[in-house]
Amino acid sequence: MLVNQKLQTEKVQCVHCGLAFVGAGRFCCGGCESVYDFLQGHGLGRYYDLRNDFTTQKAAPIRFKKQSFLELKAKPERELNFYLEGIHCLGCLWVLEKLPEILPGVLHARLEMSTSVIHVAIDERTNFQIVANTLQQLGYRPHAIEKSAEEFQRNENRSILLRLGVAAACTGNIMLLSVSIYAGASGALARDFAWLSMLLSLPVFFYSATPLYQTAFAALKSKTLSVDLPIVFALLAGFAASLVSLIRGGNEVYCDSLSMLVFLLLSSRYLLRRMQQKHLSNAKLLDFLDSESVICIRATTKVEISVSQLKVGDILWIPAGGVLPCDGVVRSLGALLDLSLLSGESLPEKANPGWSAYAGTKNLGTEFLLECTDLGRETRLGRILTQLNSASVTQTALRGFADTAAKWFVGIVLSLAAMVLVYFHGNLDEGIRRALALVIVTCPCVLAFAVPLSLSLTNKLAAKRGILLKSPESLEFIPQIQEIFLDKTGTITEGNFTVISWLENARYSDEIQSAVYSLERLSRHPVARALVTFLEGKVTAQAVDGFVEVPGLGVNGSIGGISWQIKKSSQARATNNCIDIFRAEELVARISLGDQLRADSKSLLQKLGARKIFLLSGDREEICVRVARELGIPEAQIFSEKSPEQKAAIIKAHPQALMVGDGANDALALKSAKVGVAVHGSVELSLKNAAAFFSRPGLASLVELFQLAEQNRRVTIRNLVFSATYNVFAGALAITGMASPLWAAVLMPLSAITVFLSTTISIRGRT
């Protein structure tokens, strides 16, 4: 008789990474256990105290495949920067900066936590391959960084910071001098002060503001209007007018407000830049496929070489669990390939000799031989990646609303100023005064810094909630999105197999569990992994004789003289994966496994309101239909069994859509979407192609992203309305001659400060 058995759900925390898991022992995986042993063995046990004292954990640790870093061995440099995946708390900082004590030959190690970059200097006693291996043993995945790109970015940042410092110092002192003029100082003192502030504004005009001149000039050259254009115009006109007024013996100088404008602009741009660079370090990473080594068969012996040394026609030995470094033809039996990177198919496929296999797929079967046919950019994965790079050009062509508005604004202000000049051609002095007042008072500060400011504040808020945005600009598009494409695996569902039901013959209950555990422990198939996780800690493993894995079918073996067979059910129901267990040829249990829906998926989908939800998956149709039915997604909005290329084509047909998908296998589609959101995988690789990354799986982040984007839109609209009102009134005052250029120079920073404060308060207020 088959009886449904209670599922075990009690969870324990891993001693090393803190991950809650089901099973016995103190560690969730062998990786965590070996890192723990390594730390204790080097007397670095204090890591655990530190970590518990100051929890600044950002994300759960990721488990990595071992690499051997052959290409780093011969590096001539004595200093190198590594980008480390897996940095999350103070404990990491402590352990990593102890590197010189662990490894003789390392002179110094400095970690920069905000960017996860470690700077390592060594002498001739060691080399970077050893350093990289030690970093890996410590549980971080190192990527060597190209020095030039990073150096360039660093110098650029420094130069902006220097300009900003100069502008701040000069502006502060000019302000002090101006106060006395505004307070009514007159005569020789006022004139001296006016000259002095003119003198102090020279570094601001001719050093700090130079980047503004460059962008304005570049815009003129390409015959477009940019926000910087009227600012530069106002700067130069204001400077010239001040100089003329001084020489004529007056003291009407606008240096104070103009240098303040430069200072505010530079600081908002610097902040925005820092924020953008934080998650963009991926551009500096070396190609991820090249950094691995493979085992190649040359003249019947196995040689370990770096992927960059591979040639077409080489015969590779692919170990069990290895990732294919190139496209090729299978040359021996035993290959069972996990195609999820390319197709999203959740079950692996058996590959017979003569079949083609693609780079990036993982071997879940036993070791096999592969003849290399295509390398690097010529592989299917390589072609997808190349396509991605060309797609990035079209994406930057998208322009935000603020940019378009700025162009109109600039055009209107400049032509109004010209009209004023023409109107007053009889009294050019008055004409110049009014036109100047107009240009100064109607500062496009809302467009120049309020929009970026609210974007970057929202961006920061999002990052705190586990939503990383590549470019804050994408927030502008999100509120208008009406179509959402969701990938099934990991977004709506848990993303891995779990046991849904377990029917067994009660007479053999204990025996069955123990046999299933002992047999499946030896297999790498996802279904086997799910069963092992499910039984971990409940039963003990027994010795198995004559274990045979039949790819695509199941496993056989005998325990204590009784033969056991675990195989795919012949009468499998379409929706789940059914497994039959035979004890001495007798059917004793039937287990079904499936990918379960996340508990909150349905309620969160409803929060997305009237937006149209599509399901886009590489998985089998029956599974997609079942999931869609549970969520109430109509059949017409289901796309199943789609390859990455097909997915991208579907997304291209809906250019205004947001897509949530796996960072790796949906990369091409994510890039084509108006807003691509990646879940899963490493942040670094995902953000190469997607606009956003969710560090928490599930739909909750998506709902939050929409809320944040909506809030940003409201603040932006309020700013724009305020700015429009202000500009119309102030502009009218200037044109009618009621506001002198001096008054304009006071009003303009006041309006800028109002916008600045209202933006900061309304976005901060909701944290």
Next chain:
Amino acid sequence: MSILFILVPIALLLAGGALLSFLLSAKNGQYEDLETPAYRILLDDCKSGEKPND
């Protein structure tokens, strides 16, 4: 009022000094990593394996 002719240059000198020290520290890279030093100060300078002094 003639005191201003001494005070103003002094004020400018002070400001110049502050600016100079800012420029030097910026060139030194002190503003590049704003996160780690705040954590680093919490760690003790003991050798690995030793217990920190309480």
